[in-house]
Amino acid sequence: MSSQRLDRIRLSGDVPRHVAVIMDGNGRWARQRSLPRQLGHREGMESVRETIEGAIEVGMDVLTLFAFSTENWNRPQREVSALMSLLQRYARKEPDELKRQGVEVHVLGDLDRIDNRTRRAVETIVEGTAGGSELRLNLMISYGGREEIIRSARILTERVARGELLPEEIDDEVLSSTLFTAGLPDPDLLIRTSGEYRLSNFMLWQLAYTELHISPVLWPDFDRESLFEAVLDYQRRERRFGRVEAT
Ligand code: IPE
Ligand code: IPE
Ligand code: MG
Numbered sequence: 509m510s511s512q513r514l515d516r517i518r519l520s521g522d523v524p525r526h527v528a529v530i531m532d533g534n535g536r537w538a539r540q541r542s543l544p545r546q547l548g549h550r551e552g553m554e555s556v557r558e559t560i561e562g563a564i565e566v567g568m569d570v571l572t573l574f575a576f577s578t579e580n581w582n583r584p585q586r587e588v589s590a591l592m593s594l595l596q597r598y599a600r601k602e603p604d605e606l607k608r609q610g611v612e613v614h615v616l617g618d619l620d621r622i623d624n625r626t627r628r629a630v631e632t633i634v635e636g637t638a639g640g641s642e643l644r645l646n647l648m649i650s651y652g653g654r655e656e657i658i659r660s661a662r663i664l665t666e667r668v669a670r671g672e673l674l675p676e677e678i679d680d681e682v683l684s685s686t687l688f689t690a691g692l693p694d695p696d697l698l699i700r701t702s703g704e705y706r707l708s709n710f711m712l713w714q715l716a717y718t719e720l721h722i723s724p725v726l727w728p729d730f731d732r733e734s735l736f737e738a739v740l741d742y743q744r745r746e747r748r749f750g751r752v753e754a755t
Contacts (some may be wrong), residue, residue: 513736520743526570526694527739528718531555532674533702533726540726545568546590551728553598556703562663562732563643564609566739570644571690574710578618578652592626596740603636616688617651646689653712660663660686689714697742701737703728720743 517523531552538548558572563571576591606613615630622630630649637645663686667673673682684690694714700706703724707715721738723730746753 511733511736513733513740514565515601517736517739517743520740522743523567524559524739525568526695526743527568527573527697527699528695528711528715528716529559530576530698530704530708531727531730532700532702532704532708534728535676536550536702537726537728539667546586548592548728549591549594553594555727555730559735560606560609560643560645562735564611565732566680566736568643568675570646570695572648572689572695572711574648574651574708575710576617576649576651578655579709592623596626596629599626600622601634603631603633604635606633606642606645611637612640612643613645613647615647615649617649618655619650620672623647623652636661644692646692648710651688651710652724653707653709656687656711672754684713686715694718697721697738699738701725701730701734717747719747719748724725 510697511611533541534552535545536548538545538549541547560571567751574594580591581588613633615634619627619630630647656685658682662681664678668675689711695711697720698711698715698718699721701723704721705722719742721741723734723738725734
């Protein structure tokens with residue numbers, strides 16, 4: 509399918525290597541239609557498919573989707589179960605298509621907190637897509653940015669305690685290598701849907717110099733064109749990293 513936006517992205521050539529997305533607004537989408545929140549989440553799955561396709565078309569290397577936060581455990585049990593069931597369904601249904609597309613799925617977060625059925629389903633999708641080289645897809649589940657940094661602090665202090673590491677050897681690179689995203693470039697672009705201007709505990713370390721794009725679109729309405737619009741917005745930015753333009 510041709511898209512003028514996609515053509516413009518390709519002409520510019522400056523494609524973000526890593527895009528992260530806070531997929532927000534499913535509940536509001538459902539409420540606008542007097543539907544239960546769960547139906548908003550279900551509809552959001554189609555947007556996940558669209559976004560993956562769009563990411564491949566754009567040619568990015570890594571796509572990271574925030575699917576369930578550590579704070580989301582505090583939602584009503586009914587909603588948490590519905591989200592876990594959806595995740596299971598996705599993990600059982602999608603591996604063949606993802607494999608065909610060359611998508612390698614990684615599931616990152618505190619997986620000890622998820623139930624056995626969901627964990628097994630998640631393992632299926634990870635194993636079923638291993639080796640895909642077109643796009644790396646990170647599904648962030650039971651993920652919290654602070655928890656991730658605390659986990660790193662524990663890993664590093666244990667290494668120090670064992671005498672394998674000196675405190676002064678801990679730098680940006682060493683700490684990054686203990687995060688869930690070890691070995692990946694930091695996101696160039698963060699998209700948050702539904703017009704909310706906050707990070708909600710997402711990738712606090714990795715987003716230090718990421719460009720932010722807040723889209724007013726509710727996640728179930730987000731499609732390839734919305735993704736392309738975000739990438740075009742990114743291409744108009746001047747990334748400075750604290751420096752000034754050379755004159
Ligand atoms: C995002 O949609 C999905 C998850 C956080 C799991 P929400 O469920 O947060 O939808 P709103 O923000 O209530 O509209
Ligand atoms: C952030 O959305 C988490 C995910 C998209 C998975 P929330 O809807 O949970 O965040 P808040 O509560 O509005 O900050
Ligand atoms: Mg929300």
